[in-house]
Amino acid sequence: MKLLFVHPGPLLYTNVFLRLEPLGLELVAEAARRAKHSVQLIDLQVESHADYHRLIAEWPPDFVAFSCNYLANVPEIVDLAKATKLALPRSFICVGGHSASFTAKAILEHGEGAIDCVLKGEGEPSIVKLLEAVVSDRNSIAKVPGAVTAHGEGPRPGFVERLDDVRPARDLLRNRRKYFMGLLDPCASVEFSRGCPWDCSFCSAWTFYGRSYRLLSAENVVDDLASISEPGAFIVDDVAFIQERHGFAIGEAIARKGIRKKFYLETRGDVLLRNKEVFQFWKKLGLAQIFLGIEAIDEDGLRKFRKRIPLGRNFEALEFARSLGISVAINIIADPDWDEERFRVVRDWCMDVPEVVNISINTPYPGTEIWLTEQRRLETRDYRLFDIQHAVLPTKLPLAAFYGELLHTQRVLYGKHMNWWTAPKLAGELTRNLVRGQTNFMRGIMNYNKVYNAENMLADHARPTYYELPLPPRSQTNAATATAADLYIHANRGRRGRGMDDSTERFVDATRIEASR
Ligand code: B12
Ligand code: SF4
Secondary structure (H helix, E strand, C coil), X not given: CEEEEEECCXXXXXXXXXXXXXXXXXXXXXXHHHCCCXXXXXXXXXXXXXXXXXXXHHCCCCEEEEECCCHHHHHHHHHHHXXXXXXXXXXXXXXXXXXXXXXXXXXXXXXXXXXXXXXXXXXXXXXXXXXXXXXXXXHHHHHCCCEEECCEECCCCCCCCXXXXXXXXXXXXXXHHHCEECCECCEEEXXXXXXXXXXXXXXXXXXXXXXXXXECCHHHHHHHHHCCXXXXXXXXXXXCCCXXXXXXXXXXXXXXXXXXXXXXXXXXXXXXXXXXXXXXXXXXXXXXXXXXXXXXXXXXXXXXXXXXXXXXXXXXXXHHHHXXXXXXXXXXXXXXXXXXXXHHHHHHHHHHCCCEEEEEXXXXXXXXXXXXXXXXXXXXXXXXXXXXXXXXXXXXXXXXXXXXXXXXXXXXXXHXXXXXXXXXXXXXXXXXXXXXXXXXXXXXXXXXXXXXXXHHHHHHHHCCCCCECCCCCHHHCCCCCCCHHHHCCCCCCHHHHECCCHHHHHHHHHCCCCCCC
């Protein structure tokens, strides 16, 4: 069959700070290609809807698969699916990915018959089974693991047997130079591990993978890295280098192979402190940027998000990261109940630390515990606003004043970053990128005022809403009745599902709140 894999368009900050290659979709596309199908991929982060329609007119696919990792992309995907079904009534349309897995039934309903199947969970193993069913026996589609259709739902999705057996179809991407992460321009994405063993209440990374944690071998990672020509590499792991030995094994293999790249990764403060030598080693290998999810600057906030890292440890982690001479960005979660005073305190704190500070807004997502336990009523159910840049819970300040404070805070912080960026060394890097024809980040900086603009944010709330996110189940509005088992997409296989040594398992247990899960 002719298969077309589609990544939807950009979200708010893709137009400013970073834009990444759709690694998950490339992996699923490669699994389908290995099953002897003819495959194309289009990424609407860098191509237009007109390009999409031109492509399906010139090369009409039999099967179209949309990647829906982000809730905010749901309306765009549903509309594209409807337009595609109209143009190609015999095509089979499927949606998969992180957010689609948590909202499968709603997506089918929004599609009004245009979407044939939502495929939940990790895509590599199930896409092959779905394709077999589409080719040979359409009546068996609803029995495919992870499949949700209007006629029924298959068993829980399974994992790919060995992560080392899958590879991304990087060659299918047409505009590889369009992907960047700040000054890492151009930048590819790479995966060293999958899943997260922690269980933070605002996050769905762990519920998607059933609290499992699996590793790719150093040989496989290095093979993949050696095939990438981009000088930058974004490590997509939820928490990088949880296990020291794995970090060293990959690092040593990179050094042996003589691979030179600049790396970006995200990790936790306690992991950074536990595995200091790994991060020191990686600094030598080219680790350029670290993103730390600090989330809150007070103990109360950390408890709320169930990040069981004592505040002092987070500050210690920041100090250690500074001592490495690596550029560090941190994330703080703003709550819609913040008032002017709270914003002022946060601004003052952020101005005192040298790090780049990113502020996101506390947002309950399907698949997270706060989706079940949040007592406040959602102010909007417009999928497009669920991008953690818009407030979807009631704000204590009038909405316009809340955005005013938020954007003022972001602007103050951005001004701080700009000074930092325009320091001679960094200005030099920007110039070198421009000379190589890489303008992504420069364009991003120029977009800042257009994107982060209170009037535009308010106007986003006023748009007519055609598709509404279903409400959280009412029967589970308190923590006592909400169980993790209700949330899991992949089954939790317990200790057996985590490729970690016992001492790392104990460390993880000690740093999470409910060790009994
Ligand atoms: C790397 C990453 C990013 C990258 C973007 C990568 C990209 N271009 O896709 C960056 C840093 C830009 C980013 C940004 C954001 N992210 Co993000 N991100 C991640 C992260 C950590 C890993 C994603 C990844 O690459 N995984 C590795 C690949 C191999 O897996 P994958 O993409 O999930 O694909 C697999 C399956 O999903 C599935 N699949 C995927 N597509 C398809 C399609 C079909 C047809 C099928 C069958 C299956 C399938 O199969 C794939 C292979 O197994 C996830 C957490 C997580 N563990 O998933 C959060 C996550 C997806 N992000 C999240 C959020 C909220 C955001 C932001 C909105 C906010 C933010 N973090 O500040 C922004 C906006 C993104 C944007 N488009 O502008 C949330 C999603 C919440 C939601 N329900 O919408 C997640 C789950 C993290 C969380 N804390 O809960 N993110
Ligand atoms: S440490 Fe917490 S926030 Fe980070 S990926 Fe794991 S569960 Fe999500």
